Amino acid sequence: MLDWIYSEKLKTKSRPDGTIHFHKGLNVILGSRDGTTSIGKSTSLLLIDYAFGGDSYLKTDAIKTLGEHEIQFSFLFKNERYTFSRSTKESKEVIRLDNAKNPIRVYSKAEFITLLATEYGLSLPGISFRNTVSRFFRIYPKNNYTESHPLQMNSGMESQEKAISVLIALFGFYQDISTLKIQLTECSNRIKAFKDARKYEFIPSMVNGEKRYRENEAEISTLLHKLEILKASSGQTVIPEDIEYDAQRHDLLFKIRDIQKELHKKEAEIKLLEDNLHYGALPTEADIHSLLEFFPNANTTKIMDIEKFHNKIQFILHEELDTTISSAKEELKTIKKSFYSLTEQLSEIPVSPVFSDDFLQTYTALDRKIHKLQEENSTYKSMQELKNEKEKLSNRLTQHTELLLRDIQSKINFMLEKNQR
Secondary structure, eight states: OEEEEEOGGGOOSSOTTOEEEOOSSOOOOOOOTTOOOOSSHHHHHHHHHHHTTOOGGGGSHHHHHHOSOEEEEEEEETTEEEEEEEESSSTTEEEEEOTTOOEEEEEEHHHHHHHHHHHTTOOOTTOOHHHHHHTTOOOGGGTOOOTTOTTOSTTTTSOHHHHHHHHHHHTTOHHHHHHHHHHHHHHHHHHHHHHHHHHTTSSOOOOSSHHHHHHHHHHHHHHHHHHHHHHHHTSSOOOHHHHHHHHHHHHHHHHHHHHHHHHHHHHHHHHHHHHHHHHOSOOOHHHHHHHHHHOTTOOHHHHHHHHHHHHHHHHHTHHHHHHHHHHHHHHHHHHHHHHHHHHHHHHHSOOOOOOOHHHHHHHHHHHHHHHHHHHHHHHHHHHHHHHHHHHHHHHHHHHHHHHHHHHHHHHHHHHHHHHHO
16 A cells, blocks of 8 residues: 655645655545635645556646655555655656665656556456556546546546446456457457458448348249249250350350450561561552552652651661560560460360350350349348347347446445445
């Protein structure tokens, strides 16, 4: 327990040694009998809080009025005395003193608080020492004095759930609810991940309610019936794998046809570039005669001069043409590689009955629609299962918390009655 607090700034006529002594049980700070206010009651309480590792005292007018000063305080734990010094200037350090008040060790504030937590038996799972102790220093400047929220900090802005969790942990019941809380958090995280996956279309969309779910089920049944009728109309045994193989074959043939066009186009492009590189663009004598047949008055000399100029430019651009041809040939290699890959895939497809294009299109459309509706319903069902799981966990947590709080209430009432006897 805290035994005493000393500071030069605490010296008064009635307290010439500057020491405030405490005793076991209730210690009271009384105001003046004539009702005078602003006599230091709140500051004195914050001074005690400062001895327990708090910082609110540093924000009071005491520092402005008295200046920076040192505060000494002493605790008794199991008949062993721990005396410390903490100055307002170096508040992040707490110095331990020996019996003659000589410094023997420097603690960081965090180390000091850990020491207090250990000695007070408050190194409990689910709470921290300062967060726990500070909520019971209900002093005006600390902004936690609202009487309607006796367990909460920050004028009741802290969540009620968090405040109750501290109370439960103080009575040693943290482990009783921590597992349920972890399970509930994990379930909430899964729901969030599920929603994100839908948002970014990593998983299929889902129906927006039970009514739409039942409508989908009815439509799936209708489409399956149509699919069976279509199979019967084909006049051959329809195996889904054969349909898939045939659809793959048709798809590959279309792709091969398109890539062949791209292949011929790229080859023609390369040939034209190579012709420009090797032969230039000068017109031949036959070209001139052909031109004169249509334009007898054409100035062939001027045309030849212009073409010679073009040829000079082409010579200058020779290196650029080389680069363009090399690039086009690399593109051609890529196209050929894709062509060979597609033809190899085509050769690997097992031989299956050949279905008409109309049959394949109708079958594929029905099959895709069925799968889309089934995926929508499956996604909806998965989300409902997650929501139901979360609701069950939430109810279990609420019920268990209520049981623990009734137990805690009984213990508090028992101790109050015991102390009144």
